[in-house]
Amino acid sequence: MLLTQPDHSHRRIVSVGMFDGVHEGHRALLRDLLDKGAKLHLRPAAVTFRCHPRHLVKPGNRVAMLMSLDERIDKLHRCGIEDVILLDFDEKTRMMSARDFLVMLHDSYDVEAIVMGFNNRFGHDRPEGIEAYREIGAPLGIRVFAAKEYRCDPSLAVSSSAVRHLLASCEVKKATRLLGHPYRLAGRVVHGKELGRTIGFPTANIEPLDSDSVIPGNGVYAVKVHLPGGITRPGMLNIGHRPTVDSPYAPPSIEVNIFDYDADLYGKPVAVDFIAFMRHEQAFESIGELTRQLAADRDEARRLCLNG
Known part of the structure; x- marks a missing residue:
C-alpha cells in the first residue's frame, strides 16, 4: 500500500531511506526488516521521499537517480514491503530533529520499531551511532535495530552513490553486481x-x-x-x-x-x-x-x- 497521509490501520516496523536503485544492500536491509517484522508481529514498511533531499539542500547540485519514483515503489513492494510511506522532503522535514522525526512516524503511522541501515542517520541533528537513536526511541516506545553492513564483494561497498560512480565510469558489469540487476x-x-x-x-x-x-x-x-x-x-x-x-x-x-x-x-x-x-x-x-x-x-x- 502506498501511504501519503497518516494511517493507523497497522502497527509497523520501518526502514528509512531513498532506496534509489533498490540495490543489493537495500535488499539485505529489507530482508532484515521482514524478518524482524515477522518476529515482532509488525507490518513491514519503507519510509522514503518523493525527491532526493539534496534537491532541497543543494538545488544547484541535483542527484541523478537510478530509478523513477514509480519504479522505486514497485521494486520495494516486490521485495515484500507491505507499505511504502511516501514523504515530501520539504523545509519542515529538513528542520526536524531525529526525535521529531521518530515522533512523527510513531504518531502518524503507528511505528513501533525501526531497522537502521549501516551508517544511516537522519534528523537535522544527525545523532552519532545507533545507541543515540535507541536512547531517543525508547521513551517513545520505538525499538531501534541496527543492520549489518552488506558487501557483495570485499572490495566493493554497496551504495547508490557507488553505483552512480560506476555507471559514470562505464563499469556497467560492476554496477550490475551492486544493483543485483x-x-x-x-x-x-x-x-x-x-x-x-x-x-x-x-x-x-x-x-x-x-x-x-x-x-x-x-x-x-x-x-x-x-x-x-x-x-x-x-x-x-x-x-x-x-x-x-x-x-x-x-x-x-x-x-x-x-x-x-x-x-x-x-x-x-x-x-x-x-x-x-x-x-x-x-x-x-x-x-x-x-x-x-x-x-x-x-x-x-x-x-x-x-x-x-
Missing part, C-alpha cells in the same frame, strides 16, 4: 538525424523519461531493449557525440541499434538494460571504417547479450 534507462523514441539508416545501422534516438535519470558514461554498450508489446531484443547503444559523422560541438545523444526489429517506434516508450561496456567513442577515418567497426560491435553485442 542491469541498470535500466527508460525513455521515449524521438526523431534524430537518421544517419545510421544510411549506412545500414538504423538507430532509435532515446530521450530519457526522467530528466534526473543517471546517464552512463559516453561509449558503446551491449544492451537489451524492452519494446512495446512485451518484446525484448538485443542491441548496441551509443552515448556521446558521434565524432565520425557529427561536429565535436554537437549535443550528446543516446542511440540504440535494435537487432532483428524494424517497427516504427517514434513517440513510443522503451527501456534499455545495460549489459556490458564495449568501447569508448572514437573518430574513424572514413564511413567504411566506421561501418566495419559497427559490424564487429554488433557481433560482440549479440554474444554479450546471449551470455548476459
Whole structure:
C-alpha cells in the first residue's frame, strides 16, 4: 500500500531511506526488516521521499537517480514491503530533529520499531551511532535495530552513490553486481538525424523519461531493449557525440541499434538494460571504417547479450 497521509490501520516496523536503485544492500536491509517484522508481529514498511533531499539542500547540485519514483515503489513492494510511506522532503522535514522525526512516524503511522541501515542517520541533528537513536526511541516506545553492513564483494561497498560512480565510469558489469540487476534507462523514441539508416545501422534516438535519470558514461554498450508489446531484443547503444559523422560541438545523444526489429517506434516508450561496456567513442577515418567497426560491435553485442 502506498501511504501519503497518516494511517493507523497497522502497527509497523520501518526502514528509512531513498532506496534509489533498490540495490543489493537495500535488499539485505529489507530482508532484515521482514524478518524482524515477522518476529515482532509488525507490518513491514519503507519510509522514503518523493525527491532526493539534496534537491532541497543543494538545488544547484541535483542527484541523478537510478530509478523513477514509480519504479522505486514497485521494486520495494516486490521485495515484500507491505507499505511504502511516501514523504515530501520539504523545509519542515529538513528542520526536524531525529526525535521529531521518530515522533512523527510513531504518531502518524503507528511505528513501533525501526531497522537502521549501516551508517544511516537522519534528523537535522544527525545523532552519532545507533545507541543515540535507541536512547531517543525508547521513551517513545520505538525499538531501534541496527543492520549489518552488506558487501557483495570485499572490495566493493554497496551504495547508490557507488553505483552512480560506476555507471559514470562505464563499469556497467560492476554496477550490475551492486544493483543485483542491469541498470535500466527508460525513455521515449524521438526523431534524430537518421544517419545510421544510411549506412545500414538504423538507430532509435532515446530521450530519457526522467530528466534526473543517471546517464552512463559516453561509449558503446551491449544492451537489451524492452519494446512495446512485451518484446525484448538485443542491441548496441551509443552515448556521446558521434565524432565520425557529427561536429565535436554537437549535443550528446543516446542511440540504440535494435537487432532483428524494424517497427516504427517514434513517440513510443522503451527501456534499455545495460549489459556490458564495449568501447569508448572514437573518430574513424572514413564511413567504411566506421561501418566495419559497427559490424564487429554488433557481433560482440549479440554474444554479450546471449551470455548476459
